[in-house]
Amino acid sequence: MFRIEEKKPHAKKVITIFTNEFELGIEEAIKNDCDGIFLRRPLNNTNISKLDIGSIEKISSKCIHISFEEGFAENYDVEVLEKMKELKQLWLPKNFKFFDLSTLNNLEQLTLAFPSKFLDLSKLLKLKSLYLRDEVKDLSIFNFPENINEIIIANSKIKNLDGLEKIKSLQVIELSSNKSLQSIECINKLKIEKLKIISCTKITDLNILKHNLTITNFYIDKLNSIDIFKPMNSLKFFGFQDLKDGNVESILQFPSIQEVLFYPNKKHYTHKEVEINSLIKDKK
Numbered sequence: 001m002f003r004i005e006e007k008k009p010h011a012k013k014v015i016t017i018f019t020n021e022f023e024l025g026i027e028e029a030i031k032n033d034c035d036g037i038f039l040r041r042p043l044n045n046t047n048i049s050k051l052d053i054g055s056i057e058k059i060s061s062k063c064i065h066i067s068f069e070e071g072f073a074e075n076y077d078v079e080v081l082e083k084m085k086e087l088k089q090l091w092l093p094k095n096f097k098f099f100d101l102s103t104l105n106n107l108e109q110l111t112l113a114f115p116s117k118f119l120d121l122s123k124l125l126k127l128k129s130l131y132l133r134d135e136v137k138d139l140s141i142f143n144f145p146e147n148i149n150e151i152i153i154a155n156s157k158i159k160n161l162d163g164l165e166k167i168k169s170l171q172v173i174e175l176s177s178n179k180s181l182q183s184i185e186c187i188n189k190l191k192i193e194k195l196k197i198i199s200c201t202k203i204t205d206l207n208i209l210k211h212n213l214t215i216t217n218f219y220i221d222k223l224n225s226i227d228i229f230k231p232m233n234s235l236k237f238f239g240f241q242d243l244k245d246g247n248v249e250s251i252l253q254f255p256s257i258q259e260v261l262f263y264p265n266k267k268h269y270t271h272k273e274v275e276i277n278s279l280i281k282d283k284k
Contacts, residue, residue, distance in 0.1 A: 002028045010089045010109070011036030011065035019072050020046045026055045036065030036089070039072050051076040060084050067091035070113070092116065094134060114156075121145055132156065139163030153178060161186035175200050188212060197221070216256075226250040237261070243269065248276050252283060 002025055003016045014036030017025030020043055029037060037056065042048050051073035056063070057080050064086050070093035078096075081087075082103040090104065091111040101107070102123035111131040112118055120143040121127065129150040132139075136156040140163035150172040151164065160183040164170065167190070174196040175181065181200045185208050194217040197203065201222070209215065209229040218232070219239040226243065227250050235254050239261040246268035251260050257280055265272045271279070 004032060004034060007036055007065050007089065014038055014065055014067075016040060018043045019048045019051055020044075022051065022053070023055060026058060029059055033062070034059065035062050036067075037063065038067045038069070040069040041071045042073075048073045049075060053077060054080050056080055057083055061086065063087065065089040067111075068093050068096065070094055092118070119143065150174075152176070156181070159183065165189040172196075174198075184208065187215075190214075193217060195219075219261075230254055242266075246270055251276060252279060 004013050006012055007014045013032060013034040015025060015029045015032065015034045016038045017029070018040050022039075039053075053076055056066070060083055063084055066081070066084065066087060068091065072093075076097065078099040081099050084104065085106065087104050087107055089109045090107060092113065094113045095115055098117040101118055101121065104124070106126055107124050108126055109129040110121070110124070110127060111133070113133050114135040119141055121130070122143040122145050124145050125147060127145050127148055129152070130148055131152040131154070133154045134156065136153065136158055139158060139161060142163060144167050146167065147169050148167050149169060151167070151170060152174040154176040156178045157180050158178060159180050164173070164186050170190050171192055172194040173187065173192055175198070177199040179200070180202065182202050183205050184203060185205055187195065188208055191214045193214060195215050197220040199221065206223065206228045209218075209232055212232055213234050215232065216234050217237045218235055221240065222242040223240060224244045225247060227247070230250060230253050233255055236256050236258045238251060238254070238257065241262065243262070246266065247270055248260070249270045251257055259280065260273065260276050262273055
């Protein structure tokens with residue numbers, strides 16, 4: 001029995017195939033008119049020393065999503081992936097074998113786990129979203145395409161965001177569990193609209209956001225005080241989980257603010273969520 005599910009925003013029918021059932025899974029994908037594949041590690045600790053994934057080409061005209069689970073096979077051929085011209089979404093695990101990514105000229109979303117050999121992404125001219133995860137240490141080593149709208153960085157070892165300033169079209173930055181990240185100063189060299197920060201506890205320069213004129217949506221899970229980055233003149237939507245000084249009222253000093261979201265409502269907060277949003281509404 002093969003599981004088939006939707007992978008928004010691209011694939012409508014992604015089939016999960018364990019590598020010890022690979023050929024059977026491909027036939028099932030054809031029968032069910034699937035447009036995506038999630039290739040997983042073999043069941044029951046079966047050892048797949050060599051996997052021929054050439055059969056993927058049988059669905060190349062329809063396949064728009066492929067993702068690989070780390071450890072799906074010890075040895076495998078990758079040249080067939082260069083023939084998957086309709087691919088829009090690709091997820092690659094750590095140390096995935098190198099192939100020419102530039103042949104995938106319809107690719108819109110790419111996930112790379114590190115270490116990775118894929119550093120030159122400049123020819124992916126339709127790429128809109130890039131997800132970098134795990135052991136990334138330095139963003140400046142990448143050759144980014146200029147058309148990316150969104151970048152997500154998680155569980156990395158980066159200390160700053162240097163290198164992102166090369167992506168002039170960038171609109172969204174999401175940072176999650178980057179335990180070594182200290183500086184986000186690079187953000188002011190961009191014109192992003194949305195910033196999300198979760199579990200990046202070493203960031204020391206939130207004050208650089210004070211005079212940012214492009215960010216309209218900002219979420220940070222934990223912070224000491226909202227005063228650190230006021231007035232952020234363009235900020236419309238702000239969210240948090242834990243505010244140490246409890247002074248929610250400070251958000252009223254942000255000239256464009258429209259809504260604040262936070263949970264839970266803690267006892268030391270000056271206002272509950274519904275109260276502060278009522279004051280924001282009255283302020284207009």
